[in-house]
Amino acid sequence: MISEIARRVTELSLNDLTPQARDRLELCLLANLSVGVAGVPYCRLPVPIEEGGRYPLLSGGAALMARDAAFYNAAVMHARTQDDFDPIGNLHAGTVIIPALMAVAEDTALSGKQFLEAIAAGYMVAIGISRFLSPRTTPRGVRSTGYYAPFGATAAVARARGLDATLTGHALALTTVFAGGTTQAWLDGSDEWQLHVANAAETGIKAVDLALAGVTGGKHALDGPAGFHASLLNERVTFDMISADFDPSRALEESVIKRYPVSGICQSVVLAAERVCEQIGDTAAIAQIKVEMNPFEMGYPGTLNKGPAFRAFGERLMSAPFCVSAVLARGALHFPDFHGATDPTRDRLLPVVDVVADKRRPILSAKVSITMRDGRTLTGETQDSRAEVRLDWSTVMDWGHALWREAGREGSAFDRCADAVRSLQRASKVELFPKQ
Template sequence: MKGTLAERIAEFTAGLDLSAVPPDVVEKAKVTLLHDLGVGLAGHRLAGTGFAFAKENGACDPSRGARLPVDGTAVTVESCALATGALIHARTQDDTQVSVSTHLGSTTLPALLALADRAGLDGRDLLTAMIAGYEAASVIAEGRAGPSTARGFRATSVYGPLAAAAASARLLGLDAGRTVSALGLAAAFGGGTNQTWLAGTQEWRYQVGAASRNGMVAALLAARGITGAPDALDGSAGHLRAFSGIEDAPAADRLGDDWRIRRVTYKPYPVCAINQVPVTVLTGLARRHGVKADDVASVIAELSPDDAAYPGIDAQGPFRDVGGTLMSLPYCLAVALRNGGIELDDLHRFDDPALMDLTRRITVAAAGDVPQGGCRITVTTRDDGERTGAFAPDETTFNWDRDETAARLRAMAAETPLPPARLDGFIAVALDLDRRPVRDLVGATIADPKE
């Protein structure tokens, strides 16, 4: 394939047809959508500010807008994307493309849901566009997300607008030329840092929705003929060089062959993706050996060098917001030791002196022989006993099928705004979306529908 990186990607995404996509990839898209909207429903009480902002600043006639999930109020598509991103990301439990450190669901789906609900599009349209966005952003970020993170940028804010732009362009039916412009415009609209994790502030809640909105706006502008640089990604002053320091474009010749959405994973706990495996390893270790929190003298959690260096991962407090605790591996491991797992409300217990004392006995270390996403944990007890556990993830780790995803969502039913029968209805619609209109899906999330 010749041309710039944006041109090669646009040629693929603009021509993508769901009938040519392998069935397992379509299934993966539906399960991913179910997971992301499901954890959004379970985190709805944390998304109130975003929803209030959308209704105050974006309320409009239903014929011109899209309905907010859960709430059902019609707002502009821009406001809907911002608020829906905050909803999906509220528990930080939305999907992760670990290889590029990016949350693709909370940056791609808000734009698509808003545009498709407004236009009355079919689920097949949304799924096709979703897959296009995931593949495009994954290709662009491969080998670039790590270097851009090391420079202080948040990968989701840098690459998420490109996912939303490619997906929105496909949903809008833009040809390859206008899709190139959408990508070029989105490259100009992206950016955001990881300082939020170190400061314990709340930018992280809205970075994803802003990325989704900005990518969608890029596609809407391109649809009106606004041009974006065809070499906006790989030009000498382009996106890749500016954010990662790497000018050479990644290979895009396996688009449509190596489906990267297959490698998207989910989260069993409402904390950072890096912390998922260590929490799982430690809880299993403690359960097998009968280790209690009061028994622990120290814990050393060894991670890959990149994971150990990620902002906020090694923090031991003090904390002032869940943006600090969900990132802190020492805090997450302390909670897991004490409770056998982590619930959403546990992230707010940073004023508990005993929990913080345990947190300070847990340290993070970098180890060159630990793979990305893996860990090695050594627990030393007060009687000088030592227990070690390790795990190296593969593509099956936290890569659930529809049954497990649905079961995990039902286990969070009490945290959603839907009664059990309506929750089951939402699950059924999401998993049947290739045969349903998107309005059915949005309607299935609304807590108090007007019959």
């Protein structure tokens, strides 16, 4: 398995991607950079040593060490949980891959095309591994981003630094040592979820450094009888069983860019709640709220968090009851609600929210039904949040400007970043945040 994955990483070309995937790649890059810029105030991890640093940080400074920059930037990019995600693999790839490559680009003479190819390789591997495993391991508390995204970071860094298939294979095997993380943080209101992405990004650089230093990884570290897959599933998995998932175009085209700073699962809940808001009138007349969801999404740890005491952002962003109550109380999503802002209307609505499973409902969909005190039932529904909240080049500019303004950055800085991303395929070097 490792040798086949490594071969695909080394052979991938931007020309292999569909036009839609190449466009999506640039869009994902710009979106993740933007939520990273806006995520600085919400990062729970310390800023790395900056004195004498040259590895750019999303906070505007520069870290002394490449691994430290990747570690911190990944946490910042994920701090609003607004970075893109794969709904089947249940993981965040971009927020791990991009920070690792930002650091590597400072030491490697990468063209823009090579940078994009490395990102595509990372998405292919992270999502290729996770799509088979995640539906089986997520219900047990395994966080896919912590376990499977590190392989994407390693693949991306190996590609960017020009490793051959043999060394890439060693680096991928060594990644099994550092992969890990559970979803208990969503239930405890703790900060491990930011460490998951930080560790994953740093792992990409560390595993490649080790491989280049001559440290070897097992040929069957993934598919062996005591390897990664067997340890998680208690069964052998061959590459033939998962090869169809290693499609870089599909990985990019099916990524979900989040319009809202809540969990990927709750994107559909927020949109459905917003759609029913205009029908309500007086929120005091609400008697009962029902949220219908896909059973797998409903069962994701944290989705049923109901409080009444929420200790941290991590508990609120995952909670379907909190999301729907907050939106109905204000008529739209108000981000400060998720960071401790008080709202008596929201607090009154929370206890009357009932989340139920609908086996016929696909992922990325939700229905919010409100029973009023006069007996009327009002509904709002999302059929496919990936399509219905989809950001494209006609909408991402306004969305991105808003995020950069929120971070106190000038709109012209966002415009320069957007221009840099759009011109990467022709650029001789990587410069994502050009000065005036």
